[in-house]
């Protein structure tokens with residue numbers, strides 16, 4: 484990362500956290516150059532970048548100012564530290580009705596789980612596909628099914644190394660998306676009837692997997708900014724025979740919450756003390772807006788307790804269905820279970836991704852994608868402030884592409900979902916993220932699509948429906 488990019492990220496962080504308020508003047512170029520010990524031209528480049536991201540604007544002869552919408556326009560939600568005992572899970576019908584709503588391409592996709600396909604380098608990937616299939620050694624078509632494509636595993640191990648995790652490539656099992664990885668991990672460490680600690684709210688597929696495997700959920704509340712409540716987790720681990728934890732430590736879906744480094748250390752210490760394995764779902768890891776990628780809990784794992792699951796679905800190649808797990812001490816069992824069930828993701832697709840990672844400019848693509856997502860987040864936040872009731876609360880995550888809205892208490896988000904759908908707008912209502920159907924006045928909205936007039940009009944329509952409750 485260049486110096487001006489680093490400086491721009493630092494100032495963007497001050498704006499996000501509210502240290503620099505909307506309308507406030509940012510330090511003059513001369514002052515910033517002195518404070519940060521960089522040249523005036525570096526400061527100019529950083530300010531141009533921040534202007535480009537929609538965070539500051541230049542006023543003639545007055546300098547640079549924080550844009551009105553650049554800071555949190557609505558307050559953050561508060562999720563109370565409520566936690567239930569063990570719960571049976573039954574959410575699938577509700578989830579499928581929401582997923583069905585996304586099939587119509589004319590629907591405004593605020594309920595989608597993916598960013599816009601236009602943000603992905605699909606043409607470049609297609610070139611990698613053609614080249615790699617031509618170059619695929621005949622024997623690889625068979626051998627790569629059991630081991631995974633060796634180049635892809637090597638590339639992944641290299642990326643882990645850069646983010647501070649030393650892994651032998653053998654620990655990596657390539658899977659059909661992260662979903663398969665997560666399923667395999669859970670099956671390896673649980674039996675039907677077992678208790679699994681999950682987040683509340685949680686990614687709805689987590690709930691569906693528990694439902695299918697007849698596991699019971701122990702819901703641990705997640706704070707919208709700082710992540711799971713470690714006090715409650717510590718109590719539950721001490722009181723209940725929890726067999727596994729399934730958590731997202733960065734950019735949690737649906738809240739966007741992240742644990743800081745200290746909280747990750749405390750979480751890992753708890754796992755160690757109770758010898759409970761953790762499935763770390765980290766599919767949004769590459770979509771950070773800050774200077775550095777957040778380090779996963781896996782980076783602390785010297786006992787092999789953490790199964791770290793990743794995917795290309797959210798940041799590079801949706802629909803290619805390639806994910807992976809760094810399985811720690813469970814890697815061998817995970818690999819065997821995979822061979823007994825799906826055997827392998829498509830070998831040519833793995834080869835295409837390996838080729839792209841080596842030659843396609845992945846990091847350049849990721850920088851562009853993060854930039855687009857951060858800008859789109861600012862647009863959705865500004866739009867929400869314009870159109871939603873002022874007592875609406877909203878998160879402001881430092882990565883990913885979801886905002887979580889907490890509407891006034893009387894708003895029923897399932898009804899909101901139906902009424903919005905009738906007007907061609909999808910959203911993800913709160914109850915699909917809870918085993919106990921909580922979060923009835925909340926919804927997750929996706930800002931992963933380039934912001935345009937249609938998005939703005941859809942927010943206005945949503946605002947009118949919300950106000951009508």
Ligand SMILES: Cc1ncc(COP(=O)(O)O)c(C=O)c1O
Pocket residue numbers: 596659660661662663686731736764766793794795796797805806
């Ligand atoms: C939190 C989370 N984990 C896992 C997945 C599944 O990822 P994949 O498409 O790679 O199976 C998703 C996709 O929506 C997700 O949001």
